[in-house]
Amino acid sequence: MKARYLGRGIGLASVVLLIALVGSASAKDQWFVLGEKAVKSMDPSAEIKAEEGKMWKEDIKKTKISVEGADVEITKVVLRWKGKKDETITNVGVLKSGGTTAEKDAPGREATLLSVGVQYKILNSKPTATIKVWGYD
Secondary structure, three states: OHHHHHHHHHHHHHHHHHHHHHHHHHHHOOEEEEEEEEEEOOOOEEEEOOOOOOOOOOOEOEEEEEEEOOOEEEEEEEEEEOOOOOEEEEEEEEEOOOOEOOOEEOOOOOEOEEEEEEEEEEOOOOOEEEEEEEEEO
16 A cells, blocks of 8 residues: 555656656746847947846847837847857848847857847937847747
C-alpha cells in the first residue's frame, strides 16, 4: 500500500515539475521595451539608448521598432551591437502610429544591443512622436 502511495506521489511531482518547466519557458520568451524616445519633427535623426542608469538586456534574440503619436517615415536604422558589426537597414518605410517594423534577428544566437540610430521624418504635420525599441528574449 505504501508503495502505491509513493508511486502516485512521484507521478504527481513529475507532472507538477513538467508544468513548471513549460510555464517558465513560455513566460521567458516575450517582447519587452528596451528603450524609447520622444522625437520632434524638427530633428532628422535620433539615438535611442537604454534609460539612464539601466543596462539593456544582454541576451535578446530579435529586435523591432514601433512608433506612437504620429505616422513616421523611417529612412535608416543603425543597430549597434556589443562586440558585433553594426547593422544598417535602409528604406524601412512609413510606420503608422501604433505600427511596428519587421523583426530583425540578433547576430548569432543572442546579442546585446547598445543603441539604435534612427533617421526619420514625422508625417502629417504632427510635432512629435515616440519611437520605441523592442527586444525579444
